[in-house]
Amino acid sequence: MQITHILDAEAATVAPAVTFKLGKLEVQSELAKLISVQPGIGRADIARLTGMARSTVSDHVQPLLDLGLFSELRARYAGRGRPSVGLTLNARxxxxxxxxxxxxxxxxxxxxxxxxxxxxxxxxxxxxxxxxxxxxxxxxxxxxxxxxxxxxxxxxxxxxxxxxxxxxxxxxxxxxxxxxxxxxxxxxxxxxxxxxxxxxxxxxxxxxxALGEARSRLASASPLLFVKVASGIGCGIITKDGALHRGADGDAGDIGHIRAENGGNVTCACGNVGCIEAIASVPSIVGQIRQARGLEPSEEIELSALVAAGDTLAIRLVREAAAQIGEVVATLVNMFNPSCIVLGGKLAHMSDDLLSGVRAAVYRRAPPLATRRLTIENSRVGREAxxxxxxxxxxxxxxxxxxxxxxxxxx
Ligand SMILES: [Zn+2]
CATH class of the missing domain: 3.30.420.40 (ATPase, nucleotide binding domain)
Known part of the structure; x- marks a missing residue:
């Protein structure tokens, strides 16, 4: 499967003011990335999108061709007039x-x-x-x-x-x-x-x-939050320009240890109490089912099978977890004003309860300006993300x- 970052007009424009300040290698890197997401793009189009003179584009493209990183090929089915010539990354x-x-x-x-x-x-x-x-x-x-x-x-x-x-x-x-x-x-x-x-x-x-999901969508889907709910709960943050936001130390998006509204005194693996991960992750839901039914910890429980079979306790607990996760995500919306929230991980794959729980909480809690164009969806690329x-x-x-x-x- 191939993914490309599908660009809209806004994102495809590299501001001339930016390229003006960049060194030679930085400009070449920007052009290389542009060509990689718009395979077949011609020099004239690059000049138009970047605001650079055609000759400047050629000066920067030539070293990339010399490196063997790109090829310039005539379009196979050029119409009338000058045959179009496009740049593509050399796959090999x-x-x-x-x-x-x-x-x-x-x-x-x-x-x-x-x-x-x-x-x-x-x-x-x-x-x-x-x-x-x-x-x-x-x-x-x-x-x-x-x-x-x-x-x-x-x-x-x-x-x-x-x-x-x-x-x-x-x-x-x-x-x-x-x-x-x-x-x-x-x-x-x-x-x-x-x-x-x-x-x-x-x-x-x-x-x-998060990066895999963002790159398989239009650039306008970013800023994007990817929330994974499985053994743990975490969030990947993609900025408006399509980059990962890792924070100062790499820990941005580690949302599993935010205190949940119904967290109470439940102990989390991190040593704190009341973390969202301790009450709404898949193992914690399984633990609640075991407790309610008086089952031994050694007894295998496949949550997705119970949900698929319509087990009412399992479905109720998944919905409660979804509501709690939704509250946390609503707070993230206040903080981050994303364009798109994508849900992934085992809990998202097993039913739409997580999606509806998150949607309900976000639309109830987040301000209208932040939800006006917000989309909340399950992952499109699933386990490939x-x-x-x-x-x-x-x-x-x-x-x-x-x-x-x-x-x-x-x-
Ligand atoms: Zn914790």
């Missing part, structure tokens, strides 16, 4: 790897620079072993995938790793992950960089899901100024 100019390390499964994807998936694999992780053991497995799975799909001749540009944990993005370190205890402070990015010799980015899984976001982050990195610099030194 590099490969991006994505390792989405979830609690129950690890997904590995190899994609080209046009965001097409070339190969994928998955395995069940074991968090009882040291991080090195699991990451070693990731590396060897990628080696096998590259070999089996005859991709060794293409240069690997970037590896993006998603983890279900707060992440210090600058340093590529997971910080006090509640569900992966051995990973606290482990230098994921540095370890993989040393092992593989490539750029490695590590981000929170919900951040990647994280992988798509990882691919987008990886390609963005390849086309960044640092990425272009690296390609210059290692074509």
């Amino acid at each position: 100019a590099g490969i991006v790897l994505v390792a989405d390390i979830g609690i129950t499964h690890v997904r590995l994807v190899i994609a080209d620079l046009t965001r097409n998936k070339l190969a994928e694999d998955a395995f069940t992780p074991d968090f009882k072993v040291a991080p090195e053991v699991l990451l070693d497995k990731v590396v060897s799975h990628f080696d096998t995938l590259m070999r089996e799909n005859l991709l060794q001749s293409i240069r690997v540009r970037t590896l993006v790793v998603g983890v279900a944990s707060p992440v210090d993005f600058e340093n590529g370190v997971s910080v006090r992950p509640p569900i992966m205890p051995g990973w606290d402070g482990f230098p994921i990015a540095a370890w993989l960089r040393k092992k593989m010799g490539i750029t490695v980015l590590v981000d929170n899984d919900v951040n990647l899901m 994280g992988v798509l976001g990882g691919i987008a982050l990886g390609v963005d990195n390849v086309l960044s100024t640092q990425g272009l610099q690296k390609i210059q030194s290692r074509p």
Whole structure:
């Protein structure tokens, strides 16, 4: 599946004032990103959108062509008049790897620079072993995938790793992950960089899901909030210009530990009481069902199966959770004034109760100006969101100024 960031007129315009202030490499990076989301765009269109002179556009485009990063092709079905010539990213100019390390499964994807998936694999992780053991497995799975799909001749540009944990993005370190205890402070990015010799980015899984969702929608869908409700509750924040907002330390959107209205004295894994995650996540709903029915903790309960079968207790508890999550999301709307709120994760996938609960609370609580054009929807890309976001982050990195610099030194 291919995703492109579908641009509307507003977002496609790179303000001339901005490009004027940028250095050569920064302008080339901006142009590279523009071409990557508008494949086939011609030099004249770039000049029109950026306000740059045609000759200036050519001065900046030529180095990108020389790097082998882009090709300029004649449109196959040009009409009358001058045949149109368009710029496109060279898919084979590099490969991006994505390792989405979830609690129950690890997904590995190899994609080209046009965001097409070339190969994928998955395995069940074991968090009882040291991080090195699991990451070693990731590396060897990628080696096998590259070999089996005859991709060794293409240069690997970037590896993006998603983890279900707060992440210090600058340093590529997971910080006090509640569900992966051995990973606290482990230098994921540095370890993989040393092992593989490539750029490695590590981000929170919900951040990647938010990016994947935003890039599969119109640019006007941002600012966008992606709320994931599964084993934990988290939120990824996309700014108006389509970038991830990670905050000062990478912890922005960690909404699971906001105090819930009905939180009471329920103890949360974080050590606090009354957190939204402690009363409205999937494990907490399952715990409430066990308690109500006097079941042992060892007894397996599949919440989605109960909901699908119309179990009234399960449905009531899901609705109560949805209402509580809705209150938190309504507060986020006050803070952030998003254009779109997207719901994802297991609880969103199993029924529309989360969606209706969040909608009801937001429309009741948030001010009219903030809800006038607000859309609240379930994820469009579903379980693909994280992988798509990882691919987008990886390609963005390849086309960044640092990425272009690296390609210059290692074509
Ligand atoms: Zn908590």
